[in-house]
Amino acid sequence: MFEKGQKVCVVSYQQTPLKLCTVEKVMKRKLVLDDGSEWTWDGSRRWGMGAEEYYQGNSVRTEKPTDAEKVMKRRVRHWLQSVDWARVSRKTLIQVHKLLKSDLKGES
Numbered sequence: 553m554f555e556k557g558q559k560v561c562v563v564s565y566q567q568t569p570l571k572l573c574t575v576e577k578v579m580k581r582k583l584v585l586d587d588g589s590e591w592t593w594d595g596s597r598r599w600g601m602g603a604e605e606y607y608q609g610n611s612v613r614t615e616k617p618t619d620a621e622k623v624m625k626r627r628v629r630h631w632l633q634s635v636d637w638a639r640v641s642r643k644t645l646i647q648v649h650k651l652l653k654s655d656l657k658g659e660s
Contacts, residue, residue: 553594554583559615561623562589569619569626570610583612628652 554560558575562585573585583591591597595612637645 554578554612554614560585560595560612561615561619562610562612564610569616569622572615572620572623573612585612 554575556575556578560573560575562570562573564570571587573587573589575583576586577584578593581593583593583595585591591612596607597609597611640648
């Protein structure tokens with residue numbers, strides 16, 4: 553299912569892209585990503601007792617073309633929510649606004 557060097561995306565149980573990774577190792581029943589996380593060969597994390605196995609949580613899937621943009625927007629949104637805007641100067645706010653505005657237009 554996965555190959556070494558393949559670009560993959562870790563997604564939530566709702567299929568929301570969380571982060572982008574590359575497959576480092578593919579073993580008989582295990583997949584290791586470049587961030588050090590380990591997954592079963594099918595891209596999930598199973599747990600269980602005895603013969604019964606359960607799965608809940610994030611999984612790994614092949615990267616889609618829109619994943620990079622979604623991960624970037626998610627990171628920016630989390631960063632914007634973590635800033636104490638009352639302590640940021642007016643000059644810095646103007647600079648951040650210009651950067652975001654130029655990025656939305658596709659400029660660098």
